[in-house]
Amino acid sequence: CPSNIQAQNLTRVSAFLLMSFSKDADLQPILFGLFLSMYLVTVLGNLLIILVVSSDSHLHTPMYFFLSNLSLADIGFISTTVPNMIVNIQTHNDVISYAGCLTQMSFFAIFVCMDYMLLTVMAYDRFVAICHPLHYPVIMNPRLCGFLVLVSFLLSLLDFQLHNLMILKITSFKNVEISSFFCDPSQLLNLSCSDVYPNIIVKYILIVIYGLFPIAGIFFSYYKIISSILRIPSSGGKYKAFSTCGSHLAVVCLFLGTAFGVYFGSSVSHSPRKGAVASLMYTVVTPMLNPFIYSLRNRDIKSALRRLHSKSQHSWCPRNIQTQNLTRVSEFLLMSFSEDPDLQPILFVLFLCMYLVTILGNLLIILAVCSDSHLHTPMYFFLSNLSLADIGFISTRVPNMILDIQTHNDIISYVGCLTQMSLFTILVCIDYMVLTVMAYDQFVAICHPLHYAVIMNSRFCGFLILVSFLLSLLDSQLHNLMILTNYQL
Missing domain, CATH: 1.20.1070.10 (Rhodopsin 7-helix transmembrane proteins)
Incomplete structure (x- = not known):
């Protein structure tokens, strides 16, 4: 003005x-x-x-x-x-x-x-x-x-x-x-x-x-x-x-x-x-x-x-669980990085900082791509979807791990474990599916530059992301079926 x-x-x-x-x-x-x-x-x-x-x-x-x-x-x-x-x-x-x-x-x-x-x-x-x-x-x-x-x-x-x-x-x-x-x-x-x-x-x-x-x-x-x-x-x-x-x-x-x-x-x-x-x-x-x-x-x-921390202690599985045939498992015990109480604050701060940096970095990418019309291209469209998947990917594991470190509780319920596993398989599958799509995008951009705009049109880009998501859901369902068929441990 x-x-x-x-x-x-x-x-x-x-x-x-x-x-x-x-x-x-x-x-x-x-x-x-x-x-x-x-x-x-x-x-x-x-x-x-x-x-x-x-x-x-x-x-x-x-x-x-x-x-x-x-x-x-x-x-x-x-x-x-x-x-x-x-x-x-x-x-x-x-x-x-x-x-x-x-x-x-x-x-x-x-x-x-x-x-x-x-x-x-x-x-x-x-x-x-x-x-x-x-x-x-x-x-x-x-x-x-x-x-x-x-x-x-x-x-x-x-x-x-x-x-x-x-x-x-x-x-x-x-x-x-x-x-x-x-x-x-x-x-x-x-x-x-x-x-x-x-x-x-x-x-x-x-x-x-x-x-x-x-x-x-x-x-x-x-x-x-x-x-x-x-x-x-x-x-x-x-x-x-x-x-x-x-x-x-x-x-x-x-x-x-x-x-x-x-x-x-x-x-x-x-x-x-x-x-x-x-x-x-x-x-x-x-x-x-x-x-x-x-x-x-x-x-x-x-x-x-x-x-x-003390939740469900009364129903925790006995130590000789290896010799028993349990018809119902209510919880699992996750591995902790260290039992040393002096290391707990260091691990808490370390993983919290890594989580926050990951979330903020990927949010900045998404915000930058959405707000700048110069970045409204297939490459940055896939990159913003990869950032979104990465946020979900790390959020399925690290917040629970940070809470376990803070509360000194490594127990996770069967339902919680199944939920975490389902989200993890969906997001990790989306992650490498999007990486595959991005490799194809670069291949078209470099090997067929004159036809790039025609081939990588907005409808096709959206279709590739949708296919990646559907394949990730299928992968999650297959993993769930494998776990549910082995419910007796």
Whole structure:
């Protein structure tokens, strides 16, 4: 866009320019490492919460059900902004297409709304648990819990649709520079050349409906909670009751305080740098802190991790298993790398770092191929599919191995072993099938360059990937049949 863009009436914008945190070339590697670390910690921490809550029946309660949904929303929330920001830092390119900006804004609106709706639901759950403990199982039954999550999701979809309608109504922009590191809806509204008064009215109506009402519900819940806690005679009971609520209230204040500060402040004169830092707090820092605040320092979560070690100890196979004909095997014992307790932290960090590097490296390849039209060729199409297969390939083994090292438990159930084996055979087969396809692609490119575009057309490339996937499924089924026919060990 020309420099005097403010004086023009742009009827069509093809791209926007996101704000970068620093133009200093020496700071770029530091920012890259910082945001990458924060993203990986957030994703792995929230995935750990979901895994523990799903696998431990003691945590199948409303509180942890909502917490696992909050973790899922946090993963989606941070994944809409940070990966793109990391790629921008690495490639020194802050341009985002109009369609990409609208897509990012849509997912951001869904997940951010889902986040604070779930925070509101969790406040209500704590209110019922502390103020009406005898009726808690009846009130917070599974049907109501599922209904509350569903309503939160539907309200998030409605919020996203309303934001989209406001942006799509804008036919001209006075600038293409967004004062944020992602496509913030409030920042896009400020770039409108047309009459923004109706959009401002709608924006503040949304704040009242989606912001003030939930906040009023949260504070009313905590007013009742604090009143009930003060009536508890013992100091130990007061501490135990308040400990279940203090972390939630801290996250609510951090998240909603910074979010509304950015949302309200975007309509008045405001420092772009301060706004970016504030938005960083609720889009990156808060999702990263949630696992630590809610769960990783929680006794129930620690107990659940310990139970993974002692689970099914009473039914473990005897030592003379070689001489017996067991008609039913319930679990297997995996080999550990070392029984030395001093080596366990080193192995944990080593495999965790290798796993994170693998995931991030392949995600960067997929993101780069998808976002750059110059890479929309058969070779990079196959490469992105290979990266996707590699992510699944390593994810079938290493996370379980890391968890075994951390919990000192090498036992895997029969069903878990069969599931892991099935996914492993599918993904390893896809891996070498795609490598074979890539070899054929290079053969055509070098030996038949004039006919390359005709032979390796998009339909044929998709067909080759589909055949690779179907052959991998067949391979998995054959392996499963072999194992199931030898079920008696």
